[in-house]
Amino acid sequence: MQEHEFSRIERAPAYRLVYDAIEREILSGRLRVGDPLPAELQLAEQFGVNRSTVREGIRLLEQSGLVERDGGKRPRISLPHYLDLASSASRALILHSVTFRELWEASMVLEPAIAESAARNVDDAGLAELHANIDAMDANVKAFEGSAEADTDAFVKLDRGFHEILAKVGGNRVLALAHEPVTSLFIPTGQIILQRLKTYRRVLDAHRHIYNCLKDKDAAKARTWMHRHMDDFRRAYELTELAWDAPLDAVSLGITQATTYR
């Protein structure tokens, strides 16, 4: 006898339905971004469920970035900024034991492309921002060469900042989104390398070269310099004798710490 295949019966809990309903209202524009969310009691009445159920639904919205709470004020409708997703992406990649090789190969694809499009799209404001970053890094490097005590932390932040400004200037949000987890995952490795090999000046010089290419709107040269810059990173990585295919360490990345919320 032929057995009939039944499709699984799904019973979504009410709080999920609340989530879906409100999400739909937001995405369709009937609830506008920036507006405060209707009061919980009001929602409970409209949906015909208890306030607790509504609250659970709102928690889902909150975590998905569609609702933002500022202190004890009324929660507001908001659009999740695409870069906010990057931290989740980083976490997921870490938890799946992504290797440095994967990270570096991806950045060899992304960074030159970003540099290229940055050179094509950069404007005065972008150049100024990059210049400020380079100045700050310059001061930082000079401080290093003077004293023994080095603020590696600040340097790495500036380094990351430079690449992020480039991604922003490039104007391609898809690439910027793809790029963001990479830069954030590079941070701990960058710190190790800097401390061991003292490559501060070399990094700064590379950034200067890239900046100049942008000023000249020379996309091809910007790509080349970025390529060289990233390859430098690889060479430094090899010199420190870190393993290519070992998964990035969760602990050194500080993801075991509580996440900070703005």
Next chain:
Amino acid sequence: MQEHEFSRIERAPAYRLVYDAIEREILSGRLRVGDPLPAELQLAEQFGVNRSTVREGIRLLEQSGLVERDGGKRPRISLPHYLDLASSASRALILHSVTFRELWEASMVLEPAIAESAARNVDDAGLAELHANIDAMDANVKAFEGSAEADTDAFVKLDRGFHEILAKVGGNRVLALAHEPVTSLFIPTGQIILQRLKTYRRVLDAHRHIYNCLKDKDAAKARTWMHRHMDDFRRAYELTELAWDAPLDAVSLGITQATTYR
């Protein structure tokens, strides 16, 4: 009288602290993946808060992918699969009115790189999977050319599947993650183009060429063919006279529909 400036007091709500605490336990490995979450009452006792508060915290975990519910069973600890993030990424990009130009430029960067690394890393299983995909598409195309009624939907799914298999075969999860939102956002555009220009066979042929490059482990050629394939897509897009810089339409992407959960 000089008024002292107090820094803002931040009081995270208790449900957020619950979320943080449990997240920490998971990320540190003290709660292992696959294990059921402790009972709500138990958690409430341990944290010294009410069960409702615990439940709200669990909703946050749920949405962040760290806890998975299967029917009415005990929720389990789980790791968010990195590709699961892609749908949130797609949504965020849509909501920020990303343009087709950005999407296409990003894919011109990602797809050839993926094809290249796929050619380097492909194994027999991967080749078989790609072959199956191509066979299915072949059948689909033949059906088109026989009857007037075309199953564009199935074709586009297969098309997307081919590119996703490539990304998987390439073995770089960072690139795969970056790539995923792009393919999913291309779907509606792909459907429009196919219906208007009937480019089925041309797509299939391109996939065949790429497949052959992979079989020969010719990375450079795989890159070239993919590049050509994507450029074809651009040309088709231009022929349909769709706007380059218009934001992708949220409605046609179906993101106003309730999300499906597995």
Next chain:
DNA sequence: AACAGTCCGTTTGTCGGACAATTTCAATTA
């Protein structure tokens, strides 16, 4: 031994009500 049926403790989903703390907003006062 394999299987269906039954019972029961546990756990989740949902409800109703309650109250303190904080925000909102309009009326009041300086």
Next chain:
DNA sequence: TAATTGAAATTGTCCGACAAACGGACTGTT
């Protein structure tokens, strides 16, 4: 007009309760 105040609205949290579903243990049938 601008600052203040006070009441109403709203959120965060707690408590207690109950139905429904699940997980096992136990039992009886074939």
